[in-house]
Amino acid sequence: MTAPLHIVLAWHDWLDLFFHYFLLSFMSVGGAISTTAEMHRYLVEQHGWLTQAQFNESIAIAQAAPGPNILFVALMGWNVGLNAGSHAAAVLGVLCMMVGIMLPSSAITLLASAWGHRNRELRAVRAFKQGMVPLVIALLISTGIVLGAVNRDPATDWPLWTLSAVAGLFVWRTRIHLLWLLATGALLGIFGFV
Amino acid sequence: MSGSQLSGPKSLADLFISFTLLALQGFGGVLSVAQRELVEHKRWLTPEEFLEDWAVAQIMPGPNVVNLSLMLGHRYFGLRGALAALAGMLAVPSLVVLAIATLYMHHSDNAHVAGALRGMAAVAAGMIAATGVKMLATLSRHPLPLWASVPLTVAGVAAGAWLRLPLLPTLLVVGGLGCWLTYRRIP
Numbered sequence: 001m002t003a004p005l006h007i008v009l010a011w012h013d014w015l016d017l018f019f020h021y022f023l024l025s026f027m028s029v030g031g032a033i034s035t036t037a038e039m040h041r042y043l044v045e046q047h048g049w050l051t052q053a054q055f056n057e058s059i060a061i062a063q064a065a066p067g068p069n070i071l072f073v074a075l076m077g078w079n080v081g082l083n084a085g086s087h088a089a090a091v092l093g094v095l096c097m098m099v100g101i102m103l104p105s106s107a108i109t110l111l112a113s114a115w116g117h118r119n120r121e122l123r124a125v126r127a128f129k130q131g132m133v134p135l136v137i138a139l140l141i142s143t144g145i146v147l148g149a150v151n152r153d154p155a156t157d158w159p160l161w162t163l164s165a166v167a168g169l170f171v172w173r174t175r176i177h178l179l180w181l182l183a184t185g186a187l188l189g190i191f192g193f194v
Numbered sequence: 195m196s197g198s199q200l201s202g203p204k205s206l207a208d209l210f211i212s213f214t215l216l217a218l219q220g221f222g223g224v225l226s227v228a229q230r231e232l233v234e235h236k237r238w239l240t241p242e243e244f245l246e247d248w249a250v251a252q253i254m255p256g257p258n259v260v261n262l263s264l265m266l267g268h269r270y271f272g273l274r275g276a277l278a279a280l281a282g283m284l285a286v287p288s289l290v291v292l293a294i295a296t297l298y299m300h301h302s303d304n305a306h307v308a309g310a311l312r313g314m315a316a317v318a319a320g321m322i323a324a325t326g327v328k329m330l331a332t333l334s335r336h337p338l339p340l341w342a343s344v345p346l347t348v349a350g351v352a353a354g355a356w357l358r359l360p361l362l363p364t365l366l367v368v369g370g371l372g373c374w375l376t377y378r379r380i381p
Contacts, residue, residue, distance in 0.1 A: 061298055140322060
C-alpha cells in the first residue's frame with residue numbers, strides 16, 4: 001500500500017493532532033460524526049495531512065465495517081500515519097486521535113451518569129430520563145430513514161428501499177439473527193439485485 | 195422497575211467479551227444489535243431502562259453506543275467495568291476495521307464489493323428504523339399519556355428525517371418539552 005501523500009510530522013504536530021481531537025471531543029454531542037466538517041477543515045484543508053479521497057473513505061469504510069462508527073477516527077489516524085511514512089507512525093496516529101476524541105467525552109459521560117445514578121430518585125432526574133424517551137425513539141426512526149434515503153432516488157432505487165423496508169419488518173416482527181439479514185443484503189448487492 | 199428475570203454481566207471478562215461480540219455484529223452502527231443483545235438476549239436491561247440510558251448516552255458528547263457501554267460497565271464494576279466495556283467496544287473492532295480498510299484499498303473498484311456494501315447499508319438502515327418502531331411499545335407504559343407522547347415522537351421524526359434539522363435544536367425543543375411535561379406528571 002503506497003501512501004498518496006508524503007508528509008513530515010514533527011513531535012509538536014502529533015501533539016497538535018491530539019489536542020485538536022481532544023477539543024473536538026467536547027463538542028461531539030450526537031457522536032463524533034457531527035464534528036466531521038471541522039475535522040475536514042483541519043486535516044484536509046488547513047494541514048493537508050489527508051487527501052479528500054482518504055477522508056471520505058475513512059468515513060465510508062468505518063460505517064460499513066462492524067464496530068462503532070467512531071472508528072472512522074482510528075482510520076483517519078492510521079492514514080495520516082501512513083502518509084507520514086511508516087506503520088509505526090500509523091499506530092501513533094491511531095493512538096493520538098482515538099485517545100484525544102475519547103478521553104473528554106468518556107470522562108464527562110461517566111461523571112454525569114454516576115451523578116444521575118446516585119440521584120436517580122430525584123424528580124428532575126426521573127423526568128429527564130423518562131421525558132427524553134419519545135425523542136429517543138424518534139431519533140432512532142429518523143436515523144434509519146435518513147440512512148436509507150442517502151443518495152437514493154425512489155424512481156430508480158426502489159429495490160434498495162424495498163430491501164430496507166423488508167429488513168425492518170423482519171427485525172420488528174421476528175427474532176431472526178441480524179447477521180442473516182446483513183448477509184442477505186450483501187448477497188443481493190453482489191448479484192446486482194439491488 | 196428491575197424485574198426479577200433481569201441479570202447482569204458476571205465478571206470483567208464477561209463484560210469485555212460481551213461488548214466485543216456486540217460491536218463485531220454491528221455493521222453500519224451498533225445500535226440495533228445493542229438493543230437485541232442487551233434487552234432481548236442477555237436481559238441486562240428492560241426496554242424502558244435501555245431507552246432511559248440511551249437518552250443519557252445520546253445527550254452526552256461522544257459516540258452514543260460507546261457511552262452506553264461505559265455507563266453499563268461502570269454500573270456493575272465501577273471504573274474497571276467502564277474500562278473493560280470500553281476496551282471491548284474498541285480494541286478488537288479497531289483491528290478489524292484496519293484490516294478491512296487495508297483490503298478495501300486493493301478492491302475499491304470491484305463492482306461486487308460496492309454492491310455488497312450497498313445491500314448491507316440498506317439492510318442496516320431498515321434495522322435501525324425498526325429498532326425505533328419496536329420501542330414504540332414502551333410508550334404505553336410511559337408516565338405521559340399517548341396523546342402527548344405520540345405527537346412528541348412524530349415531531350421528532352419530522353424534525354430529523356423530513357426537515358433535517360440539526361440535533362441540538364431538536365433536543366432542546368422536543369426533548370425539553372418531553373422532560374417538562376413528564377416532570378409535571380410524575381410525583
